Amino acid sequence: MLQCTLWLNTTRGSRIVMLYQAQDMLARFLAPGNFVVSSMRKSMSNPFSPAHYMPGSRLMRAQLELLERQTANYPKPDWDLGVATRVVLSHDYCDLIEFESDLSADAPRVLMVAPLSGHWATLLRSTVAEFLPDHRVYITDWKNTRDVPVSVGGFHLDDYVDYLLTFSEAIAAPVHVVAVCQPSVPVLMMAAVQAMQGRDQHVASITLMGGPIDTRLSPTEVNDYAANRDLEWFEKNVVKTVPWRFAGAGQKVYPGFIQLSGFMAMNFDNHMSKHFKFFDDLINGDGDSAEKHRQFYDEYLAVMDLPADYYLETLDRVFIQHLLPKNKMTWRGQAIDMTAIVRPALMTIEGELDDITGFGQTKAAQDLLAGIDESRKLHWLQHGVGHYGIFNGRKFRDVIAPKIKDFMASSI
Known part of the structure; x- marks a missing residue:
């Protein structure tokens, strides 16, 4: 999600030719930090860990989980329907x-x-x-x-x-x-x-x-966005080339992270308020509401290229x-x-x-x-x-x- 926010805030009105490569580098750059934050959050969430009972630990766990989710890459979710x-x-x-x-x-x-x-x-x-x-x-x-x-x-x-x-x-x-x-x-x-x-x-x-x-x-x-631009604009601004390290290297794609950015931009304030509420739910111990948030955004933030x-x-x-x-x-x-x-x-x-x-x-x-x-x-x-x-x-x-x-x- 952090990558999407950065894309929204830094590329409006501009064209970044190597955007896919930049996004991929950012994701890899954030991965070690995400691992550290995740490990700290899990350690503080363990009831057998002394850190779990430190003053302010619930606030710290909430901050860590929010940061963990902001810097994560979201893979394809499982179906989880109980059938093969x-x-x-x-x-x-x-x-x-x-x-x-x-x-x-x-x-x-x-x-x-x-x-x-x-x-x-x-x-x-x-x-x-x-x-x-x-x-x-x-x-x-x-x-x-x-x-x-x-x-x-x-x-x-x-x-x-x-x-x-x-x-x-x-x-x-x-x-x-x-x-x-x-x-x-x-x-x-x-x-x-x-x-x-x-x-x-x-x-x-x-x-x-x-x-x-x-x-x-x-x-x-969404309709106006498409109708008010010609194909050349889309081809120049949102069509990117898959970087070398992926199996589809060289493929011309409309990246999933750009599509996700567009979805989030339509209701940006709503998404931000949901994350503030998630933070409050974690602090207040509302586990059911927090889990609903996780489930929704684990799916919503998992995207693919077209x-x-x-x-x-x-x-x-x-x-x-x-x-x-x-x-x-x-x-x-x-x-x-x-x-x-x-x-x-x-x-x-x-x-x-x-x-x-x-x-x-x-x-x-x-x-x-x-x-x-x-x-x-x-x-x-x-x-x-x-x-x-x-x-x-x-x-x-x-x-x-x-x-x-x-x-x-x-x-x-």
């Missing part, structure tokens, strides 16, 4: 994984398409957990481009669609596809290609959650040219007709307080997919939730998830 996972298909940039289940072979199958937007697929841990008891769940587990050798070739938006075509057809029909935010566009591209090629027997329903189908509607700060080609193409085709709602999107040079999609049922979900995907942007798919009968369409606006509340939290568990399950059941 297995790789069904493995591609260069993504694995299709299945959560092992004791359910019968005819249990409904769900393909969750996790966003390729900087966070790991584990961001959907709570989403997956809601479907595990009564569904066979599969998910796209995207790989960190930093660790993908440049020799395998690049990754483009069309490749994304190819992956989804392969993944959806590797699962026994019928499949319910759930796209969380960013993948809403490539999922519709996949469905259109399947329909146009007569391959649409597999997918029974499509659920789009907070997806940027038409960002011309109720544009957010392939530059895919990132730039998504900006251009989705956020700048708006090709999908104009029905001008292409795949492998072939025009895609959204009205060709007729078989799957369609559900769209939006959050009233979503500051990433604006009001109406996801619902736009309802009109765009004119070939689907109106009786097989459903839109749900969830009041009182923001972007993350669409797929996580109490209202997701109590309201949204049950509605999705009912919709899936009625679509077969």
Whole structure:
């Protein structure tokens, strides 16, 4: 997190050519200090250590933990769902994984398409957990481009669609596809290609959650950021080269730490207040609240790099040219007709307080997919939730998830 804060405070309005190398050097520079701070904090937290009972030790432990977390690098989190996972298909940039289940072979199958937007697929841990008891769940587990050798070739938006075509057809029909935010566009591209090629027997329903189908509607700060700059600006300022010490050395990427910085900048005061509260919780001995903070930020601060080609193409085709709602999107040079999609049922979900995907942007798919009968369409606006509340939290568990399950059941 300290690296993100430094990036926010020192690079606004400037261009640092060797930014990735500088960030990597900073992370390595901080690592020994982080180890020392962590060791001190653990020593003072040990009830068998005399330091645990020193005057002011609780304050000292709180300060040490805050510093430890500020200087840490956050790895890919574990799923921690109490079930094993297995790789069904493995591609260069993504694995299709299945959560092992004791359910019968005819249990409904769900393909969750996790966003390729900087966070790991584990961001959907709570989403997956809601479907595990009564569904066979599969998910796209995207790989960190930093660790993908440049020799395998690049990754483009069309490749994304190819992956989804392969993944959806590797699962026994019928499949319910759930796209969380960013993948809403490539999922519709996949469905259109399947329909146009007569391959649409597999997918029974499509659920789009907070997806940027038409960002011309109720544009957010994120949308304006993309629309008010040309591709050359993004290529010069945020596309970086992976340093030599990683397996993906030489890859052109949109670094995860830059994406995280952007996320944090949108709600910087809120993030700072949460860390002050965390400090108070540690001092006051509120272990439950402190643990919730740890769990959230262990996930939120764990980021991955995106392939530059895919990132730039998504900006251009989705956020700048708006090709999908104009029905001008292409795949492998072939025009895609959204009205060709007729078989799957369609559900769209939006959050009233979503500051990433604006009001109406996801619902736009309802009109765009004119070939689907109106009786097989459903839109749900969830009041009182923001972007993350669409797929996580109490209202997701109590309201949204049950509605999705009912919709899936009625679509077969």
